[in-house]
Amino acid sequence: MDCVVTGGNVKVLAKAIHSLSRIGDELYVEPQDDGLALRSVNSSRSAYACFLFAPLFFSRYTIPSTHTFLCKMAIKSVQAVFRSLASLEKTVEKCHIKTDEQKNRLTFTLHCKHGLLKTHNLSYQDSESLQAVFDKDSCANVFRAQPRLLVDTVMHFPPSLEEVTVSVSSERMWIRNHVDEEADQSKAMLTELCLASDEFDHFVVQAHNSVTFCLKELRGLLLFAESTGLPVSMHFDAPGSPVVLSVTDSVLEGNFVLATLSDDPNHRGAITPPPPPPDDFMNDDIDSYLIAMDTSIAPEPSATGPPTPQLANSTCTKQPAAANHRRRLHSEEEEEEEDETADSDKPPNKKFCSLFFGSVLPSTSQMSTQPITSQEVLASDSEDDT
């Protein structure tokens, strides 16, 4: 890969990386024919974000024609390249991104004012493709707003707040802080904001639902949207199915897919719940809370890891997630889970998930006796065997 970003686009790229850093610790870089994809997923796999920069975003964009290149690297080290966003705009004239596959290095060269040249050689790891399975076009509720509206709304919530609940009617949207059901309701402070439909650029509600999702990632996206001035779209269906936040421009697209808290299964709309996962909580049913992640091994000639069953049965599926498709993924996931047990780098999914979905999970003492039916499996995932 060899690409050049100039002028104001350098800042856009930097902002995208900063906003991805709100999601996860690793940045997945994948130069594709349709542009450079930068992705990140959080450790509990409940949030995923992807920016796709079209070839036109770059003043030069060349990708390896012979093979697919995919890598992941610590997002902190990439952030360090674009450390001071303030000076970036004033000083950086050009950013050159180049891969050195012999040395497993991604080189960022910033050409700054006064001839100053900043070169960062960052080491990367080979990785599999990271792709969330989501279909925002099939969502019943679709909104689009100027970033200012959402920034002003989110501003009222304390930084410590983890989740917000968004409820909609045909005329209005309510956003309030989510209070854990286990928390003492009498002591909790509730903050609720109501936005009228005319404050939005686009407001379509087909299902009067409430969804609860993490605020941190929304804030991350707003960081990007505000600096680029791009309107933010929001797509969601029912509780338990992901909310998709996106920004789109002629040369870039950003999608943030966030898991939402699952509700009572009776309230489910069109989505068919998968069969209840096995009772054993410690096994892998916690993964059923995970957001849709579809991974596939890139056809790399120099794949370092030993071949695993994923190669055979985990094919890339980017089509809308259908219920049966999810079931299939779920079974794969169990196999993959076993493969991963030796992987010490695996993030501590279970703990975080149980926190994140604390309000829908039975207390741990009941955990092993109650089958959990309200969760749906959207994803399978596997880490690189490195």
Added chain:
Amino acid sequence: MPLSTQSQADDEQYVLVASLDNARNLSNILKAITFKDHAIFSATPNGLKVTVEESKCLQANAFIQAEIFQEYTIQEDLVGFQVNLTVLLDCLNIFGGSTVPGVSTALRMCYKGYGYPLTLFLEEGGVVTVCKINTQEPEEPIDFEFCSTNVTNKVILQSESLKEAFSELDMTSEVLQITMSPNQPYFRLSTFGNSGNAHYDYPKDSDMMELFKCNTTQTNRYKMSLLKPSTKALALSCKVSVRTDSRGILSLQYMVRNDDGQICFVEYYCCPDQEGEEE
């Protein structure tokens, strides 16, 4: 002015008397070298030199010329003492170190001689505070024998461009490598951190480069932890001169402009990291 009402008779007992209308002109420059508590003060008729050292590898000197002071009298050719720098700075900021224009703390610093405390008279808004700081036996500062005839490479840069680089340096790197060369990359700062390496290259014809005099290619590594205190001086300065001698000892000279537009100098000497070299 309560400070000027001191009787002349009193003054005669002091071997050193130095007054400043604005104590910040002294405290600011002392901050640039504050990384250890003990500071060696050497006063000569030319002015005051304050030295702070670390691990016999790093030395910082602040020079405040006699002209900076509104009054500067010295009875001997050399007056030396050692005080706790942190305490001295606390005293100089005893009125809160206000940065409001027009409000300043006046200072009169007196020293009677060996065994006596350093006495500070500080006045702001008609209130006078007298601070006495016990002095210690002055140590002999290390002589790095850095002499301009042995300088192999020298560049003078506008501090602005180095500030940016230093603020972004990868602090996970143990060393900062400085390359100076008559050929490319001319002047390069490199770090080797957890996530990879980074280089900052300054071309010799950059607007930021005031002087470029490199005779031989020299690459030396300096401990990041030793260089870190120098960023305080960098932050205050407007220009910096980077020199290395034939032994690889680094000299960083910072030109600092004070509130009144006068110029003072701060100098850092740092020994190269010997690891990885033949010796």
